[in-house]
Amino acid sequence: MRRQRISEERQREAICATARTIWERGLGAAGDGNLSVRLGGDLVLTTPSASHKGKLQPQDLVVVDLDGRVRGAGRPSSELVLHLAAYRGRPDVGAVIHAHPPHAVALQMAGVPLSELYVSELIFAFGQPATAPYTTPTTTDVGRVLGAYLRCHDVVLMPRHGSVSVGPDLDTAFLRLDALEHSARIALLARSVGQPTPIPQDEIRNLYQVAGKTPVGAGCPPYEPEDRATAATEGSDEALIAAVLQALGPRGRP
Ligand SMILES: [Zn+2]
Numbered sequence: 001m002r003r004q005r006i007s008e009e010r011q012r013e014a015i016c017a018t019a020r021t022i023w024e025r026g027l028g029a030a031g032d033g034n035l036s037v038r039l040g041g042d043l044v045l046t047t048p049s050a051s052h053k054g055k056l057q058p059q060d061l062v063v064v065d066l067d068g069r070v071r072g073a074g075r076p077s078s079e080l081v082l083h084l085a086a087y088r089g090r091p092d093v094g095a096v097i098h099a100h101p102p103h104a105v106a107l108q109m110a111g112v113p114l115s116e117l118y119v120s121e122l123i124f125a126f127g128q129p130a131t132a133p134y135t136t137p138t139t140t141d142v143g144r145v146l147g148a149y150l151r152c153h154d155v156v157l158m159p160r161h162g163s164v165s166v167g168p169d170l171d172t173a174f175l176r177l178d179a180l181e182h183s184a185r186i187a188l189l190a191r192s193v194g195q196p197t198p199i200p201q202d203e204i205r206n207l208y209q210v211a212g213k214t215p216v217g218a219g220c221p222p223y224e225p226e227d228r229a230t231a232a233t234e235g236s237d238e239a240l241i242a243a244v245l246q247a248l249g250p251r252g253r254p
Contacts, residue, residue, distance in 0.1 A: 011037045011045055012058035014170050018097070021174070023053040027181060028100040030054060033162065034077040037095045037170055038087055042066045049077045078138040085147030086166050093150075095170040097177050100162035103184035104129075108157050115223035116198035117183040118190060123207040125179035126154040126165075127215065130223045134159040152220035155180050159225075 036046035062074035167173035
C-alpha cells in the first residue's frame, strides 16, 4: 500500500515536470494539451481541465477510471477521451501525451505527408507518425477515430489540432512527441531553402530492420489519410470555431 502511494506521488511529480517542459518548449500554449499515466488497476492519473501547464502542482491532478468517472476531486479535460481510448485498446500503454506541436501541425495543415518526414532518426524513436481523419474536438468521434489509430500507431496527428503520443511510460511518450516536433522543424527548415525528398522506400524498410521495429501491418489505419488534401482542409473554419465555442461554454476552455 505504502509503495503504491509513493509511486503515485512520483507519477504526479513526473506529470507536472513533463507538462512544464511541454509548455516551456512551446509544444502547446499554456492551457493546451493534457497528459496522463496509468496507475494500478483501471485507474488513470491526468491533468485537470483549463490548467496552465507551466504551473501545475501534484495535488491538482485528477484520478479517473477507464470509463472517465472521477475518483475523488477535480475535473479532467474533455480531451480525456483520447487517453482512455489508448488505454482501453493497448495494455502496453502506460502514458499518453496530447500536445499541440506547432511545426508538426503546420506541416499537416499545409498537406505535407508527415509519415515521409526526412529524418531517419524518427524511425528509431517510434517508427512513422500517422495522420488520422479530422474530428471535431470534444466530440465522441475523437475517441472512436483516435482509438482505432492508437491501437496500431504510437504517434498520431489530429488534423488542424495536435498530436497524441503514447508509450510504456511518460518519458517515452515525451521522447516521441519531441522527436516528431524536431523532425517537423527540420523538414520545415529544409523546405524553406530547398526541396527535400523523402527517404526511399527500400531504405525505410532497412531502417525498420536496423531499429528492430516493424511497420504497421495490414488491418491498421494507413499512415496518411486516403485523401490528404481533404485531411488538410476538412472541417470548415466556421464549424471548427462553432464547436470550440460550444465546448468552451461559460466556464472556460475544455
Ligand atoms: Zn488539443
